[in-house]
Amino acid sequence: MSTLIFRGNDRIQTLSPQDRGLMYGDGLFETLRASRGDLPWWRAHWRRLQSGAGRLGLTLPDEGMIHAAAQELLDARTQVLKIVLTRGESGRGYLPVAGPATCILSTHPLPPPMAEPLRLHWCTTPIAQQPVLAGMKHLNRLENVLARGECADSGYAEGLMCDCDGHVVCATAANVFVYAGGQWHTPELSQSGIAGIAREHLLSMLEDVRIGTLTRAGMEAADAVFLCNAVRGIMEVRRIGSVPINGHAALDALQQRFLDTHPFFADE
Amino acid sequence: MSTLIFRGNDRIQTLSPQDRGLMYGDGLFETLRASRGDLPWWRAHWRRLQSGAGRLGLTLPDEGMIHAAAQELLDARTQVLKIVLTRGESGRGYLPVAGPATCILSTHPLPPPMAEPLRLHWCTTPIAQQPVLAGMKHLNRLENVLARGECADSGYAEGLMCDCDGHVVCATAANVFVYAGGQWHTPELSQSGIAGIAREHLLSMLEDVRIGTLTRAGMEAADAVFLCNAVRGIMEVRRIGSVPINGHAALDALQQRFLDTHPFFADE
Numbered sequence: 001m002s003t004l005i006f007r008g009n010d011r012i013q014t015l016s017p018q019d020r021g022l023m024y025g026d027g028l029f030e031t032l033r034a035s036r037g038d039l040p041w042w043r044a045h046w047r048r049l050q051s052g053a054g055r056l057g058l059t060l061p062d063e064g065m066i067h068a069a070a071q072e073l074l075d076a077r078t079q080v081l082k083i084v085l086t087r088g089e090s091g092r093g094y095l096p097v098a099g100p101a102t103c104i105l106s107t108h109p110l111p112p113p114m115a116e117p118l119r120l121h122w123c124t125t126p127i128a129q130q131p132v133l134a135g136m137k138h139l140n141r142l143e144n145v146l147a148r149g150e151c152a153d154s155g156y157a158e159g160l161m162c163d164c165d166g167h168v169v170c171a172t173a174a175n176v177f178v179y180a181g182g183q184w185h186t187p188e189l190s191q192s193g194i195a196g197i198a199r200e201h202l203l204s205m206l207e208d209v210r211i212g213t214l215t216r217a218g219m220e221a222a223d224a225v226f227l228c229n230a231v232r233g234i235m236e237v238r239r240i241g242s243v244p245i246n247g248h249a250a251l252d253a254l255q256q257r258f259l260d261t262h263p264f265f266a267d268e
Numbered sequence: 269m270s271t272l273i274f275r276g277n278d279r280i281q282t283l284s285p286q287d288r289g290l291m292y293g294d295g296l297f298e299t300l301r302a303s304r305g306d307l308p309w310w311r312a313h314w315r316r317l318q319s320g321a322g323r324l325g326l327t328l329p330d331e332g333m334i335h336a337a338a339q340e341l342l343d344a345r346t347q348v349l350k351i352v353l354t355r356g357e358s359g360r361g362y363l364p365v366a367g368p369a370t371c372i373l374s375t376h377p378l379p380p381p382m383a384e385p386l387r388l389h390w391c392t393t394p395i396a397q398q399p400v401l402a403g404m405k406h407l408n409r410l411e412n413v414l415a416r417g418e419c420a421d422s423g424y425a426e427g428l429m430c431d432c433d434g435h436v437v438c439a440t441a442a443n444v445f446v447y448a449g450g451q452w453h454t455p456e457l458s459q460s461g462i463a464g465i466a467r468e469h470l471l472s473m474l475e476d477v478r479i480g481t482l483t484r485a486g487m488e489a490a491d492a493v494f495l496c497n498a499v500r501g502i503m504e505v506r507r508i509g510s511v512p513i514n515g516h517a518a519l520d521a522l523q524q525r526f527l528d529t530h531p532f533f534a535d536e
């Protein structure tokens with residue numbers, strides 16, 4: 001793993017233990033799939049970072065400089081580039097002060113493929129409803145950590161998280177799509193969850209998808225279910241808890257179109 | 269400001285940019301008032317850290333060692349000691365892995381007194397309901413950061429935060445108590461908020477206090493209102509938004525008892 005750290009547009013050597021990213025989770029992150037030394041979805045990830053930075057009032061460093069630094073970290077392997085952007089260092093106290101952001105770039109091995117057939121756990125850790133933060137890939141991720149630990153304790157690689165009203169929002173590290181009644185559905189994310197980049201690309205590919213509420217019963221009755229994220233692409237789900245999901249030709253067709261449009265997800 | 273960093277029980281020099289405290293807010297913190305080289309409320313803060321570490325599955329370093337290191341950082345001034353405890357370093361991914369925690373100790377100047385009379389803003393940033401994290405002083409504090417920014421933008425030093433049901437939970441960096449109908453009231457914290465150490469001490473001093481739900485209207489109709497935290501002690505509130513709070517002899521008496529019992533809050 002290689003790492004580069006920036007304070008504003010200046011490269012620095014070490015992270016301050018008073019960085020607000022550590023103190024309060026006061027920042028954002030992005031996780032990109034890198035392939036053949038390139039970052040095919042760079043623009044979409046940077047746009048989301050800009051959007052989150054706007055909502056939180058963070059100052060973004062120069063895109064071209066960060067992109068060049070990211071390229072510098074990559075080699076030809078298929079791997080993961082992570083970008084962490086924080087409000088930078090400040091004194092003690094929540095008050096957000098204007099100043100240069102901290103930006104940390106690091107490369108990581110591509111995770112091994114999910115064990116197939118993919119089975120999902122129903123997480124008991126709920127996901128909180130917080131409209132002010134919903135959709136953002138911010139650094140306050142204790143819920144995801146606890147839910148992921150719960151999956152591992154139960155022998156699952158992934159699990160579904162519901163809000164306190166019992167609506168399905170997401171997996172611990174992926175968005176979720178369901179095919180039922182001849183139609184694609186995915187949860188709306190105005191109250192919680194992360195608006196994923198793979199989700200965004202899929203929404204632009206699917207002519208007819210309902211963005212709304214998904215119930216547990218609705219998921220279990222679905223013809224096909226998949227998870228998606230920007231590192232792994234589409235992951236077909238074959239079982240949720242004890243309930244088998246049969247699959248559907250619509251998902252096979254979508255997977256093929258997705259790989260045709262974004263062939264770097266086939267690189268190993 | 270001085271800082272010491274530990275990995276488990278070993279002192280280290282720099283914080284890893286892959287620390288889970290930064291990546292996910294996967295940790296806890298404590299903020300202690302230090303006086304005359306001592307930490308009078310150490311035991312209560314350490315107990316809360318133990319409790320949070322139990323809930324999150326973090327491994328605490330040795331208490332005696334951390335206490336000795338904290339004493340080493342202090343001088344005779346009244347100041348603030350901050351303890352940050354994280355799950356330590358791990359690879360990318362939410363999965364919490366067992367390993368040595370990171371513990372960061374730092375000293376900070378005592379903040380200047382709140383401007384008097386203290387006026388509170390009604391924050392529009394809600395506080396999320398999340399029973400799995402409620403009460404803990406964890407590192408996921410973006411809500412507090414945004415709410416505090418909102419107070420500053422509106423010309424207030426502090427503000428009250430409500431949950432999505434409209435119940436008052438806390439100030440951005442303090443708990444809240446209300447005197448009304450001849451009785452003390454404070455919000456219950458099973459869904460959100462931090463169970464503060466000053467709040468805990470006050471609950472043990474007050475023979476008769478109702479822990480329940482507080483509404484905005486109930487607060488505005490109160491005879492007396494105060495905020496409290498472990499750095500500043502009791503802070504009397506004299507106005508909430510545009511509504512004056514008259515004060516009450518019960519608060520004067522409580523403040524006197526509090527200072528008699530915990531005289532280090534009178535040190536400057």
